[in-house]
Structure formats: C-alpha cells, structure tokens
Amino acid sequence: xxxxxxxxxxxxxxxxxxxxxxxxxxxxxxxxxxxxxxxxxxxxxxxxxxxxxxxxxxxxxxxxxxxxxxxxxxxxxxxxxxxxxxxxxxxxxxxxxxxxxxxxxxxxxxxxxxxxxxxxxxxxxxxxxxxxxxxxxxxxxxxxxxxxxxxxxxxxxxxxxxxxxxxxxxxxxxxxxxxxxxxxxxxxxxxxxxxxxxxxxxxxxxxxxxxxxxxxxxxxxxxxxxxxxxxxxxxxxxxxxxxxxxxxxxxxxxxxxxxxxxxxxxxxxxxxxxxxxxxxxxxxxxxxxxxxxxxxxxxxxxxxxxxxxxxxxxxxxxxxxxxxxxxxxxxxxxxxxxxxxxxxxxxxxxxxxxxxxxxxxxxxxxxxxxxxxxxxxxxxxxxxxxxxxxxxxxxxxxxxxxxxxxxxxxxxxxxxxxxxxxxxxxxxxxxxxxxxxxxxxxxxxxxxxxxxxxxxx
Amino acid sequence: xxxxxxxxxxxxxxxxxxxxxxxxxxxxxxxxxxxxxxxxxxxxxxxxxxxxxxxxxxxxxxxxxxxxxxxxxxxxxxxxxxxxxxxxxxxxxxxxxxxxxxxxxxxxxxxxxxxxxxxxxxxxxxxxxxxxxxxxxxxxxxxxxxxxxxxxxxxxxxxxxxxxxxxxxxxxxxxxxxxxxxxxxxxxxxxxxxxxxxxxxxxxxxxxxxxxxxxxxxxxxxxxxxxxxxxxxxxxxxxxxxxxxxxxxxxxxxxxxxxxxxxxxxxxxxxxxxxxxxxxxxxxxxxxxxxxxxxxxxxxxxxxxxxxxxxxxxxxxxxxxxxxxxxxxxxxxxxxxxxxxxxxxxxxxxxxxxxxxxxxxxxxxxxxxxxxxxxxxxxxxxxxxxxxxxxxxxxxx
Numbered sequence: 081x082x083x084x085x086x087x088x089x090x091x092x093x094x095x096x097x098x099x100x101x102x103x104x105x106x107x108x109x110x111x112x113x114x115x116x117x118x119x120x121x122x123x124x125x126x127x128x129x130x131x132x133x134x135x136x137x138x139x140x141x142x143x144x145x146x147x148x149x150x151x152x153x154x155x156x157x158x159x160x161x162x163x164x165x166x167x168x169x170x171x172x173x174x175x176x177x178x179x180x181x182x183x184x185x186x187x188x189x190x191x192x193x194x195x196x197x198x199x200x201x202x203x204x205x206x207x208x209x210x211x212x213x214x215x216x217x218x219x220x221x222x223x224x225x226x227x228x229x230x231x232x233x234x235x236x237x238x239x240x241x242x243x244x245x246x247x248x249x250x251x252x253x254x255x256x257x258x259x260x261x262x263x264x265x266x267x268x269x270x271x272x273x274x275x276x277x278x279x280x281x282x283x284x285x286x287x288x289x290x291x292x293x294x295x296x297x298x299x300x301x302x303x304x305x306x307x308x309x310x311x312x313x314x315x316x317x318x319x320x321x322x323x324x325x326x327x328x329x330x331x332x333x334x335x336x337x338x339x340x341x342x343x344x345x346x347x348x349x350x351x352x353x354x355x356x357x358x359x360x361x362x363x364x365x366x367x368x369x370x371x372x373x374x375x376x377x378x379x380x381x382x383x384x385x386x387x388x389x390x391x392x393x394x395x396x397x398x399x400x401x402x403x404x405x406x407x408x409x410x411x412x413x414x415x416x417x418x419x420x421x422x423x424x425x426x427x428x429x430x431x432x433x434x435x436x437x438x439x440x441x442x443x444x445x446x447x448x449x450x451x452x453x454x455x456x457x458x459x460x461x462x463x464x465x466x467x468x469x470x471x472x473x474x475x476x477x478x479x480x481x482x483x484x485x486x487x488x489x490x491x492x493x494x495x496x497x498x499x500x501x502x503x504x505x506x507x508x509x510x511x512x513x514x515x516x517x518x519x520x521x522x523x524x525x526x527x528x529x530x531x532x533x534x535x536x537x
Numbered sequence: 538x539x540x541x542x543x544x545x546x547x548x549x550x551x552x553x554x555x556x557x558x559x560x561x562x563x564x565x566x567x568x569x570x571x572x573x574x575x576x577x578x579x580x581x582x583x584x585x586x587x588x589x590x591x592x593x594x595x596x597x598x599x600x601x602x603x604x605x606x607x608x609x610x611x612x613x614x615x616x617x618x619x620x621x622x623x624x625x626x627x628x629x630x631x632x633x634x635x636x637x638x639x640x641x642x643x644x645x646x647x648x649x650x651x652x653x654x655x656x657x658x659x660x661x662x663x664x665x666x667x668x669x670x671x672x673x674x675x676x677x678x679x680x681x682x683x684x685x686x687x688x689x690x691x692x693x694x695x696x697x698x699x700x701x702x703x704x705x706x707x708x709x710x711x712x713x714x715x716x717x718x719x720x721x722x723x724x725x726x727x728x729x730x731x732x733x734x735x736x737x738x739x740x741x742x743x744x745x746x747x748x749x750x751x752x753x754x755x756x757x758x759x760x761x762x763x764x765x766x767x768x769x770x771x772x773x774x775x776x777x778x779x780x781x782x783x784x785x786x787x788x789x790x791x792x793x794x795x796x797x798x799x800x801x802x803x804x805x806x807x808x809x810x811x812x813x814x815x816x817x818x819x820x821x822x823x824x825x826x827x828x829x830x831x832x833x834x835x836x837x838x839x840x841x842x843x844x845x846x847x848x849x850x851x852x853x854x855x856x857x858x859x860x861x862x863x864x865x866x867x868x869x870x871x872x873x874x875x876x877x878x879x880x881x882x883x884x885x886x887x888x889x890x891x892x893x894x895x896x897x898x899x900x901x902x903x904x905x906x907x908x909x910x911x912x913x914x915x916x917x918x919x920x921x922x923x924x925x926x927x928x929x930x931x932x933x934x
Contacts, residue, residue: 119644119697260610260611262612262630265629266630273660274641274643277653280659281647284645284647505691506683508683510680510695526752526753532777
C-alpha cells in the first residue's frame with residue numbers, strides 16, 4: 081500500500097493505479113494538456129473535479145521539490161501548488177516504483193508553446209520575456225536559486241495586457257537566506273542559454289515568426305533583469321535638499337508593482353548626503369490593495385487595471401471624498417459583478433474573470449474610439465461577448481491545438497515527439513555495454529584488488 | 538616520473554604530465570553570515586592539468602561549497618582561487634572558463650541532436666564551421682555521430698546523459714565541474730554513466746573537479762581524491778595512498794568498504810593490548826604516543842588471517858556474532874573478547890574477511906585473528922593522527 085504525504089489529501093487519489101508505472105497508466109485517468117519538455121515521466125490526471133500534474137521521480141528529489149514548493153507558497157512566490165508525494169509504491173511483482181510528486185494544475189495557465197503559432201507578434205514575445213524577468217527577480221528576492229530557468233519550467237497566465245509567470249519545476253532549485261551575486265548571475269546565464277535554445281527550437285519547428293531572431297529576443301533578458309534588480313535593491317545617494325527622492329523611489333517601486341517593507345536611510349556625518357536602499361520589497365502592491373478593498377484575488381496588472389476602473393467609477397459617481405472601502409464595495413456590487421454576470425454561463429470558461437473584465441474595458445475603449453464618443457460598459461460587454469468571446473478557445477483548461485506541429489506520437493507525453501517523424505534508431509554500441517548484466521553489486525564493497533591491478537598497468 | 542606537490546605534504550609520484558596547476562585553492566575560506574565556524578576553512582588544493590580530482594566526504598563537509606566557490610556561485614570570504622594563470626576570485630561564473638556538466642538536460646524536439654549540442658556556441662557567436670567541427674569531435678568521443686542529424690525523439694536516459702555531456706564538451710572549457718551528477722539517477726544508469734564519465738575524461742584530458750558523498754565512487758573514478766570533513770581538508774592523495782596510508786582516524790574509517798576496523802587498546806611496552814593479546818608495535822611508534830594510555834589500531838578486514846591453532850594464544854581474540862558468505866570469501870563479524878576489567882576499553886566489533894582457502898567458522902565460536910604487524914596502522918586516540926609510519930603503497934614503480 082503506497083504512502084501519501086499531503087497537506088490536504090484528496091481521498092479520490094487513493095484509488096488511482098499506483099502499482100503501475102506512470103508511463104503505462106490507462107488513458108481514462110489522463111488528460112492531454114500542452115506542456116513543456118521534461119526529462120521525467122509527467123502526466124496530467126483528472127481526480128474528481130481537479131486536474132493534477134503527476135511527476136514520477138526518485139524519492140529524495142520528490143521530497144525536496146515538495147518541501148521547496150511549500151516554502152515558496154509560504155513566501156508568497158508565484159509557483160505551482162504542491163499537493164503531495166506518494167511513496168512506497170510497488171508494482172505487481174513487488175518491485176519498487178519511484179515516488180510521484182503531485183502538484184495542482186494552474187487554472188487559466190498556458191505553457192509557452194501554446195502561445196506560439198505562426199505569426200505571433202514581437203510584443204507578445206517581449207511580454208513573455210518580461211514576465212520571466214519579473215518572476216526571476218521575485219524568486220531571487222526571496223532567496224531562491226532557480227537552477228534550470230527555462231520557458232518549459234514556467235507557466236504563464238494573462239495579466240491584463242501582460243503575462244504573469246509561475247515556476248513549475250523546482251527540481252534544481254535551492255532556497256537560501258540570501259543569494260550571492262554569483263548565484264544570481266548564474267541563474268541569469270542559464271536563463272539566457274535556455275531561452276535561446278527554446279526559441280531556436282520553435283524556429284526549427286516553424287513556430288516562430290520569421291521576423292523574430294532568437295538572439296535578439298534573449299538579449300533583453302539580462303538588461304531588463306539588471307534594471308529591475310537595481311530599481312528594487314540599489315543604493316541611491318542625493319543631497320539633503322532632495323528629500324522628495326525618497327518618496328520618488330517608493331512611488332517608482334509601487335508603480336512596478338512592489339511595496340517597500342523596509343527602506344534603509346543613512347546620512348553622512350555632516351548630514352548633507354543621504355543614502356537610501358530598499359532592504360525588503362514585496363511584490364503585489366496593487367493586488368494587495370485590491371484584495372483589501374474588494375476581496376478580489378487577481379494578478380498584479382489586472383489589479384492595477386481594476387483599481388483604475390474603481391478610481392474612474394468614484395470620479396463618475398462624484399464620490400471623491402467618500403471612504404475608499406465603501407466606494408470599492410459599491411463598485412463591486414454595481415459595476416464589476418453585474419458585468420461579469422452578463423456573460424452567458426457557457427462562455428465563462430474562456431477567460432479568468434479579472435482578465436475578462438480587462439478585455440471588456442479594452443473593447444469599450446476601442447469601440448469608443450471608433451464611435452468618436454463614450455460607449456457604456458454594458459454595451460461594450462455585450463458587443464465583446466458576441467463579437468470576440470465566442471470565438472476564443474477555453475483557457476480554463478487550455479487544450480492543445482497546435483495543428484501546425486502535427487499530431488503527437490503520444491498526446492499525453494509531448495517529449496516522445498510527433499507521429500510523422502520518420503525514425504529508426506541507429507545502432508548504439510554504448511547502449512549494449514550499458515545493458516550488459518552486472519556482476520555482483522560492486523556498489524556495496526570497494527574492489528581494492530581491481531584498483532591495484534589497474535594502477536599497476 | 539614527475540613529482541607533484543600534493544597538499545598532504547608529501548611528494549607523491551604521479552603518472553601524468555605536470556604543467557602549471559590548472560586550479561588552485563589558496564587558503565580559500567567560506568563563512569556563512571551568522572555561522573560560528575567556516576563551511577570551508579583555509580582550503581589549499583592544487584589540481585593538475587588534465588587531472589580528475591574528486592572531492593568526497595560526508596554531508597556538510599564542505600565539498601559542494603568548495604566546488605561552488607570554484608564555480609563562482611559562493612562568495613570567497615578569505616583566500617583566493619586561481620584557474621590557469623588567472624585569479625578568478627572576484628570573477629562571475631561566466632568569465633571563469635569553466636563548464637558545469639549535466640546542468641541542462643532538456644532535449645529540444647525540433648532541433649537535431651547536433652544542434653541540441655551546439656546551440657550555446659551559436660549564441661556565443663562561434664562560426665558555423667567551428668561549431669560543426671566541435672560538435673563533430675564531441676559526438677565522436679561520445680559515440681553519437683550517427684545521431685547528429687536526427688531529431689532526439691525517444692533518446693534513452695543514457696543517451697540523454699551523453700548529449701548533456703556533449704553540451705559541456707563543445708564549450709572547450711579549462712575545467713569541468715560535476716556536483717554529485719549520479720545522485721539523481723537510478724542505480725543502473727548510475728553505474729553505466731560513471732564508467733562513461735571516467736572513460737571520457739581520460740580521452741578528453743580536461744581537468745575535472747567532481748563532488749560525491751560516495752567513497753566507492755570517489756575511489757574508482759579519481760586520479761586523486763580529496764577527503765573533507767567539517768570544512769577542512771583531511772587528506773588529498775591517490776586512491777591507493779588513501780587506502781594504504783590514511784593520515785588520520787577519519788580518513789581511515791571513511792575510505793574503504795567494508796570499513797577499516799578501528800580498535801582501541803591499552804599501551805604496553807611492546808605493543809598494544811587487545812583482549813588478551815598484545816599486537817606488536819615498534820618502539821619508535823609507541824614513543825610518539827607520549828603519555829597516552831590507549832591507542833587506536835587500524836586494521837583492514839582483508840588483512841586478518843584465521844589462526845588454525847588458536848590454542849597457541851596468537852592473534853586477536855573475538856567471539857563470532859555473524860558469518861556472511863560472499864562468493865568464495867566470508868565476512869565474520871565478532872566482538873573483541875578477553876578484556877581485563879582494569880583496561881577501560883569496550884568490547885568493540887571487529888570485521889574480518891576470511892579468504893576462500895580457510896574454512897569459515899560458525900556463529901558463537903571463539904577464534905583468534907592473526908595479523909601481520911606491517912598491516913597495522915596506529916593512531917593517537919587524542920588527536921586522531923597517524924603515528925605509525927606510512928606503509929608503502931602497492932602502487933610503486
């Protein structure tokens with residue numbers, strides 16, 4: 081009987097075919113979702129109403145990753161949610177099977193490959209890269225060394241006009257109190273190399289627009305990272321007469337979506353030069369404010385957008401002097417929720433609610449421009465539902481429809497390549513040697529006689 | 538015959554060309570903020586051109602930290618690290634001309650195996666001709682030539698390992714770094730990969746620094762092995778030197794499997810008393826014990842011989858607890874017997890390997906184990922240091 085280590089176990093997990101290697105699980109348990117490349121066996125499994133990702137991997141790695149994902153959740157870092165680890169698995173002959181790490185599938189998330197199809201725009205790619213940079217900075221601020229920074233190890237969610245990135249694979253990651261500069265540089269170098277490889281791979285598969293050059297695409301990663309890192313952590317010096325610089329720095333950080341929890345301010349002996357350095361910064365400035373005012377839990381840019389709409393609502397209803405919390409509540413009841421409820425039930429899986437609202441705000445702006453005057457939100461919402469929303473794919477669970485790449489050999493495992501790849505594996509003598517039956521496990525004892533014999537040669 | 542200065546303080550004969558050391562740790566120290574002692578304490582280690590150096594030790598000994606200091610992933614709080622002719626102490630990882638092997642396993646499905654191996658070179662602006670040449674050479678070394686123009690569809694685990702190695706090889710770095718690369722593999726893949734890495738390194742001749750906690754792995758792979766404990770280098774020598782001449786109790790007990798017996802006994806004028814038998818120890822050695830009452834004798838299981846005539850009182854007396862037969866040999870696990878009450882030593886466990894010729898005894902029997910005095914290592918109980926002279930290794934020219 082396998083062992084389950086989980087924070088909130090789902091009892092339906094217990095009846096799954098744990099005695100079978102994951103690669104052989106019957107299709108009825110599996111869901112075909114697009115995902116990145118992994119060197120382990122990974123499958124998506126539907127359990128009751130939830131979808132989980134299962135990864136079959138050796139025990140110390142599974143436990144390490146489970147603990148790390150839980151730590152990241154405590155630190156409020158964007159990562160997939162760890163559900164549990166299943167150990168002590170044995171097959172029908174009693175032979176041990178590797179444990180399985182279970183994580184929750186991130187709803188409305190998209191692996192990068194499904195964001196690409198021929199003709200994708202330059203700015204979409206730029207926004208993906210930006211999202212990666214923000215994620216990397218946030219991880220580094222929390223002391224996490226990622227190790228295997230890549231698009232394949234990331235999931236993306238729409239965040240108003242941008243993307244929010246989430247860490248998916250924490251296998252190579254390490255949590256430290258603080259990262260050294262060398263460690264951050266290391267992650268950055270890995271990011272550049274891996275993203276370059278991934279863009280080249282898309283190019284080789286005909287999935288990257290011809291106008292895009294992988295080298296140009298990755299060149300911005302380092303500069304953007306350094307810019308953001310500097311803004312968040314660098315020392316700033318100025319004269320005592322320029323105290324507004326303190327507020328300016330805090331505002332800039334807020335605008336980037338970060339709160340300053342601790343700002344170190346020192347003066348020189350004469351008191352004429354001031355030095356400031358943010359010591360603790362927390363991401364989610366806007367989303368925190370939104371959740372406090374309305375209870376809505378959204379991505380950062382979505383929050384910014386909704387807060388803007390809230391401000392606009394306050395101005396329109398002439399409630400500038402009123403209590404912020406009261407106006408927010410009113411906006412929620414009178415504006416936000418009715419608009420969302422006007423969307424037919426069967427179309428609600430297309431986009432996450434906050435994203436939907438954002439898109440409708442965008443559509444209203446577009447229609448207003450066209451009409452040369454203000455269109456009401458109600459009309460804009462209706463128009464959006466009829467002309468745009470119906471035609472969009474469902475993103476609640478984004479199903480793979482990358483027709484340009486052809487059918488997968490195994491829809492549950494993209495790493496096995498495509499059906500039309502002609503393939504007869506060349507003979508590999510190294511594999512023969514590796515497959516030779518081993519003598520008595522030399523592992524347990526050191527064969528000193530063999531060492532001496534070798535040394536004599 | 539070239540002599541190479543090893544940090545064990547002896548001039549050791551080393552069978553390979555000796556140029557300038559490729560990697561030097563000079564008093565390299567790492568102290569974590571708030572820690573009360575260093576994780577790596579004044580490490581001095583010189584690694585020669587083309588050498589396969591293994592850093593080994595128990596968890597927390599500083600081996601990984603040392604490797605990371607070399608890689609640029611750990612700050613160096615004191616001392617320096619040199620690679621070739623350069624002091625790299627303050628250089629970021631990418632400027633050190635090193636390659637961490639097995640870092641990136643992802644096989645990009647739309648690219649050929651060749652492109653999978655060489656894409657980082659393309660990013661660095663290396664010309665197509667040179668790229669192809671380097672990839673070709675690496676593929677040749679790795680037996681992957683027939684795969685170069687194919688997509689990596691369904692490569693086996695072992696083949697993926699080789700592509701990962703190829704990615705590091707094409708970069709032609711001065712040093713390869715490997716941090717417990719086999720620990721994430723299943724047992725079968727571990728053995729085959731270990732052999733492949735060792736064979737590859739010999740052919741490539743690139744200086745390699747390899748970290749493992751497994752001393753069997755260290756002994757079978759390294760040209761030299763650096764044993765670490767609590768941040769301090771204990772001994773750095775060839776595997777056989779470590780085996781035959783451990784410098785202290787820790788190295789003696791760590792290297793070799795099954796482990797060396799470390800038996801405490803009472804000092805007598807002519808030797809060390811174990812049970813009711815005095816193991817002969819030369820006077821010069823005993824003199825180094827100063828005023829210690831007890832010393833520790835180190836004897837490897839395979840150096841014992843069963844006394845066929847135990848009634849002659851020769852040999853260390855033990856009571857047998859377990860007999861384990863392994864092929865033609867047998868391992869016997871016994872407890873030291875015949876200890877006088879006033880000697881204040883415990884009845885310690887002793888493991889002996891009985892060779893095929895002799896008839897193995899039974900559980901519960903009392904036997905005597907003969908030992909050739911030249912195979913006895915003597916250690917100070919207080920300092921743990923070896924006080925008997927280092928016996929000559931079988932590995933001599």
